[in-house]
Amino acid sequence: MSVTINLGQAIHALSDALDLVGVDEVFHGKRVGFMALQCGRDLDLCEPELEDLFHAGLLHDCGVSSTHVHRCLIDKIDWEDVELHCVKGSELLGQFSPLAPLKNIVRYHHTHWDAFPRLDIPRNTARLANLIYLVDRVDALAIPHYESDLLLARHTIRDTIWRLSGSCFAPDLVALFMDLSGNEAFWLSLEPRHLIRSIYERKWESQMVPVTFPELKQLALLFARVVDAKSPYTMEHSLGTARLARFLAERAGLAIETCEKIEVAGLLHDLGKLQVPDEILDKPGTLTREERAMIQRHSFETYQILHRIAGLEDITIWAAYHHETPDGRGYPFHRRGADLTIEMRIIAVSDVFQALAQHRPYRKPLSPNEILEMLESFVRQNHLDSEVVALAGRHLQASWQAATGVESFDELSRQPR
Numbered sequence: 001m002s003v004t005i006n007l008g009q010a011i012h013a014l015s016d017a018l019d020l021v022g023v024d025e026v027f028h029g030k031r032v033g034f035m036a037l038q039c040g041r042d043l044d045l046c047e048p049e050l051e052d053l054f055h056a057g058l059l060h061d062c063g064v065s066s067t068h069v070h071r072c073l074i075d076k077i078d079w080e081d082v083e084l085h086c087v088k089g090s091e092l093l094g095q096f097s098p099l100a101p102l103k104n105i106v107r108y109h110h111t112h113w114d115a116f117p118r119l120d121i122p123r124n125t126a127r128l129a130n131l132i133y134l135v136d137r138v139d140a141l142a143i144p145h146y147e148s149d150l151l152l153a154r155h156t157i158r159d160t161i162w163r164l165s166g167s168c169f170a171p172d173l174v175a176l177f178m179d180l181s182g183n184e185a186f187w188l189s190l191e192p193r194h195l196i197r198s199i200y201e202r203k204w205e206s207q208m209v210p211v212t213f214p215e216l217k218q219l220a221l222l223f224a225r226v227v228d229a230k231s232p233y234t235m236e237h238s239l240g241t242a243r244l245a246r247f248l249a250e251r252a253g254l255a256i257e258t259c260e261k262i263e264v265a266g267l268l269h270d271l272g273k274l275q276v277p278d279e280i281l282d283k284p285g286t287l288t289r290e291e292r293a294m295i296q297r298h299s300f301e302t303y304q305i306l307h308r309i310a311g312l313e314d315i316t317i318w319a320a321y322h323h324e325t326p327d328g329r330g331y332p333f334h335r336r337g338a339d340l341t342i343e344m345r346i347i348a349v350s351d352v353f354q355a356l357a358q359h360r361p362y363r364k365p366l367s368p369n370e371i372l373e374m375l376e377s378f379v380r381q382n383h384l385d386s387e388v389v390a391l392a393g394r395h396l397q398a399s400w401q402a403a404t405g406v407e408s409f410d411e412l413s414r415q416p417r
């Protein structure tokens with residue numbers, strides 16, 4: 001069993017999700033990918049290497065999902081613990097076989113050029129990683145100037161990179177960059193409207209590739225881990241929601257293929273949360289109206305990220321409708337009753353169940369019986385589907401285990417926070 005998806009579009013979607021972590025700085029990954037590609041065209045690279053370079057540029061910061069770390073990434077040339085996001089990112093990519101070739105480029109994208117002789121890395125990989133490092137720092141230096149005086153600031157940026165030749169960056173890559181970046185066009189093409197068009201015009205966009213369900217799950221896990229790592233409280237939430245949704249789908253007697261897809265939708269449902277600043281997600285007190293409005297954008301963002309991947313149409317709407325309610329008062333599409341399929345209703349119930357089973361900044365985890373009481377009260381208010389809640393109630397203990405991944409409530413209460 002497999003689904004056919006557009007891999008290029010999936011990589012873009014992953015890059016969009018990562019760019020959301022930037023909150024205000026939404027094009028960092030894309031600019032790095034694009035600049036790397038511009039420079040790479042003048043190197044002696046074959047087409048697959050160029051492709052890897054471009055993809056590595058788009059995804060290079062996949063080990064970062066906290067907005068705090070992201071601020072560090074765009075403010076400084078070097079900082080303590082810089083290697084952590086490189087190691088984490090390379091581990092994540094290594095877990096999805098179609099992207100595993102990018103692993104080492106990402107692993108060494110903050111390694112100084114003069115440190116490579118001590119490492120046992122193929123020279124080509126070292127050069128690609130170093131090129132990503134170079135254009136990544138160019139972007140960091142350029143960020144304060146994109147909306148004002150980039151063309152004036154470019155001279156200082158070029159001087160800074162030039163001074164780091166031989167230490168941080170390979171001299172021939174610096175020379176190549178100096179050559180290209182002497183043109184205004186190099187900088188003007190980084191403006192969002194030009195950047196987006198150039199990126200989406202690449203023809204490989206239309207590659208459809210078959211992926212098996214285990215592979216699709218690995219890809220979804222890649223997204224889910226980025227989301228879950230964002231806040232200690234949402235850690236495990238996507239994984240738990242996915243496990244419970246799959247369990248309920250099986251209990252409801254849905255076809256095996258549907259069960260697989262529901263699990264993937266569970267992994268992806270909160271993707272849009274990447275855009276919500278950490279302070280709001282982790283806030284211990286009541287949210288202000290503005291903060292609530294910020295959180296309520298997330299399922300729409302999930303939709304925006306996923307709907308462009310051909311082959312994932314079902315999964316996209318099942319994931320993006322998880323805050324829609326039977327009375328039509330959910331968000332962001334205000335679908336109601338009959339519009340909500342069993343798959344959507346399963347994800348919606350699983351999401352609430354899992355959240356109640358977890359530690360949150362403002363409360364302890366609820367016990368299985370307390371969860372069921374809450375879910376039933378939501379059914380009475382017409383916020384959740386009665387059929388799916390009844391199903392969870394009939395398999396309460398097993399549902400709770402699927403949601404939490406632990407055996408007993410005592411075990412969960414003993415876990416360190």
Ligand SMILES: [Fe+2]
Pocket residue numbers: 028032060061073136
């Ligand atoms: Fe970066």
Ligand SMILES: [Fe+2]
Pocket residue numbers: 269270298299322323351
């Ligand atoms: Fe959500």
Ligand SMILES: [Fe+2]
Pocket residue numbers: 237241269270351
């Ligand atoms: Fe959720």
